[in-house]
Amino acid sequence: MKIPLSFVEKYIRIEHTPKEFGDIMTGLEFMQDGPIKEVDGDKVIDLEIRQNRPDMLSVIGVAREYAAYLGKRLKYPEQIIESEVPWETPKGILSVQSKENVKRFCSVQIKDIKIKKSPDYIIKALSAYGMASKNNLIDITNYVMLEYGIPLHAFDVNKLKKAQGHSLLTIRQAKDGEIFETWQKTKINLDTNDLIVADSEKPVAIAGIIGGANSDIDQSTKEIILEAAVYNHASIRRTAIKHNIRTEASLRHEKFLNPEMVEVAIKRATYLIKELCSGEVSKIEDYYEGKTPPKSIEFNIFEIERLGGIHIERSEAVNLLENLEFKIRDQKEAIGVNKDILTVIVPNHRTDVNIQADLVEEVLRLKGYEHIPLIGISSSPPDLSTTKDLILEEKIRDILVNLGLYEHITNPLVKFDSESSSNQIQLENPLNADLDGLRTTIRETLVPILSRNSKAGNNNVGLFEVGKVYFTKKKGSFTEERRIETVYSNDTNLENNFRKKVKPDFMTVITKLGLNDESLKYSSKGEHLEYTYNKKHVSNLFQNGYELFTETIKDIVEIQNIPLTSIESSLSQRIVEELSLVVSKSKALGEISEIIKSTKESISEVEITDLYEDVKLGAEKISITVKMIFEDSENKLTKESVSKIKENVIKLLNKKGFKLRES
Structure with missing residues (x-):
């Protein structure tokens, strides 16, 4: 969340200085x-906001935390107190x-709107956050969203299709195949899992995400419906x-x-x-079923x-909670120790905040975690010995590496196969439509690695992975x-x-495990x-590999x-030499390769x-480049010894009709 400090x-x-402000917010867990x-000219700090703190996706939320740190009260912005319209x-x-x-959908119908440029303070605040100014009305909805963290949207009433006995706006599930065009002119194919706002004929917004081109605000707008919802x-x-639309609202x-x-927003x-659009409220309608009283916790x-390891007097705890705008309804001493x-x-x-432990966290983070004393562990540490699973896997890993295989770690997400009978798990909410299932074999994700090796010219390779597979029971x-x-x-x-x-390697593994x-x-x-093994399934052997059931x-x-x-x-000595040869196509x-390796x-x-x-070679001949790799674990290879071996190889190739190409 980008926070313009002037905001x-x-x-x-x-x-505090901007740097000190950033340090304070970091200490408060942001x-x-x-x-x-x-x-x-405005200093802007970007803060990481935890998923469970939507209130901090607002400037007032950040200001509220800073005010609590200072022990001061926040100055909230002006808003209508009582509306003349019920x-x-x-x-x-x-x-x-x-x-x-x-959960709630509040709509306000406002007439006599005058669209014009926004005042400078709004333009500056939006610009510092990274939003472009559109006009005074759209800018107000964005400005208030940044203030309170509650998205708002405005519909042009004159662009909404109306019908007798039909509300101006209906919040419903989309129909399969229903087409929606965003204000950015992008067309989206909806289905019944999508929640929309519609007029009497078609969608005018994807609820909570983005508005439509058919009801957007422009210079001709005179009457609007303003909405805020949860x-x-x-x-x-x-x-x-699903539709790959991530907006500030969503x-x-x-x-x-x-x-x-x-209601606040x-x-x-x-x-x-x-104030800024000269608008007059004509009607307010608020859908709010299932309203619950404010949450209270016996603390x-x-x-x-007990949880934080630090003693704090009741008066100080009350003060810290009240600084964070928690209210203490009553205080009482309970019977008991x-x-x-x-x-x-x-x-x-x-x-x-839902339970006592959440309130403990609030007190501790505002007090400062540095006040928690360092206390040594009084009991012996738990047994951290390596489990049998990991020891076995490590030993098999060593065997496979010694056999010349390379270890890979691959992504367990794969394309879901709806026609497969392998009890594959399908993800309900995948980030990528092409990775919407979990693998049922590791080989499934290793095989593509072979293809990449092959494209790189590495055609003689074995791969293995230590990992997990997943099934629907x-x-x-x-x-x-x-x-x-x-x-x-x-x-x-x-x-x-x-x-x-494949089979010799497999039998080597089985033998070393003592199963043969x-x-x-x-x-x-x-x-x-x-x-x-004793009727327990331990392995499967395929033509191009094998799997071991370590559990x-x-x-x-x-x-x-x-x-x-x-x-x-x-780390053995390794020298690479190349030969350019001219050979007959036949x-x-x-x-x-056989001739060269025969030299041993x-x-x-x-x-x-x-x-x-090459046309210079004639139609019946081709030129090839041969790479030879010399290795010696004792590091005894010299320039002279390699040259001698190379000369011997050339002589042998010459005898078999493979001539060295002249430069």
């Missing part, structure tokens, strides 16, 4: 995010059909994410807002509209010391399992790769072999008996890195 000073005089910036329940302006998603926050968040409506704050906005003062009860009334803007019930899974590249012959690499005896059985399950294996093997696996150092290029002269890898045709 804050409208409600409380700042007695960390400064980035350096202090200057916008048109507050009525919905009759003609408003109709609420989706009552389960609307909705089911989950419904707003789902719609905003940012606030996704939080727990108190319906009582709607609407009165403030109405006051400014009368035992001794909970501060360590009981001193206050009845605390929670202010409307604090939707995050039954409706509303889910489970997760730990696995270790591997995949091997198969750009050559799949059967050959399985016989020479008469109790190990396998059976064919279509595309894979299922391995059991089962840990209860079978004696982990301490699994031998330690020494990992060969990757020659098998695989023969080159410290050459660990041979790879053809380039192949191209």
Whole structure:
């Protein structure tokens, strides 16, 4: 939340430098995010706001915290006190059909509006926050939203479609396929999960998110309906994410807002509209069912010391809470030891305070956490020994690395497969429509890594991951399992790769785990072999990899008996040399690698890195580049020894018809 300090000073005089102000807010649990910036001569501080503090998504919220720190009272802005027009329940302006998603919706019909430029103080405040000025009416709705954290919206009455017996505005669920055009001219395809505000024919706003092009305010606007509301926050968040529309309004409506704050914001906005737009209120309708009394908490003062480790006198605790605008209805001494009860009334803007522990936190953070004494632990620490799961996984990890496999950590989110019968879990509210499910195998997320390696020219690679897979057990019930899974590249012959690499590696792992005896059985399950040990499922073997069920294996093997696996150092001497050869197109290029490796002269890898045709070579010949990697763990390779080996290789290739290309 960007906080222009001149905006804050409208409600409380700042007695500290901008840096000190940022430090104070950080101490109050609102960390400064980035350096202090200057916008048109105004200092602007960006604060990180916790999800449970929607009141802090407002300048008054920040000013209120600072005032509490100073022990001073806030100067609240002017608003209409009593309206000449009565507050009525919905009759003609408003109709609420989706009552389960609307907590409160207040509408004010205002006529004789004069649209013009906003006064400088509003333009400056919006600019410092990062909002462009539109006109006095739109600017007022944004200004009050920044003041109180309650979004407002204005509809041009003359643009609304009207019908006999139909309210001007109806809050309802959208119809499947209903099209809505935002004021930014973006068209959105709605469905029945989207909450909208509609006139008699079509949507004029997506509730709590964005207004429409068909009812927006312009220079011709003379009469408006001003609204402020509180909705089911989950419904707003789902719609905003689904349609990828994140606005200042949705940012606030996704939080727990108190319906009582709607009246405060609407009165403030109405006051400014009368002052700056010459508007006259003609009608007020307020939908507010399920109104609840202010929240009260029976607060035992001794909970501060029990939970926070610091003794605070009752008078000081009362003073700190009152500075934060909590009200103390009565104080009474309760019968019993360590009981001193206050009845605390929670202010409307604090939707995050619900239990005694919340009040303890309020007292402690305003008092200052630095006052909590440092006390050593009196009892012995808990047993932090590594679990069997992690020890087993670490030992298998070492085995796989020694076999030449590379470990990867992949994203467990995948595309949900509606046609699969694998009990896959589908996410209800995904951030990405293409990642709306959880994987049922790790191999599913490892295979794309093989493709990336292949594109980079690394076609002989094995990968593994230690992670989790997820399943639906039954409706509303889910489970997760730990696995270790591997995949091997198969750009050559799949059967050959399985016989020479995949199965030997698999049997090495099984043997090192101590499972390779008469109790190990396998059976064919279509595309894979299922391995059991004493009838317990321990592994699956595929043509291009295998998976290990570590949660089962840990209860079978004696982990301490699994031998330690020494990992060969990757710090051995490594020298790369290249040869440019001219060969006949009829020659098998695989023969080159076999000839070079037959020398057995410290050459660990041979790879053809380039192949191209050249008219100078003739139509039947091509030029290739061969990369040879020399390795020696004892670091005994020298320039002379490598040159000697290279000369020997060239002679052998010459005899087989592979000539060195002349430069």
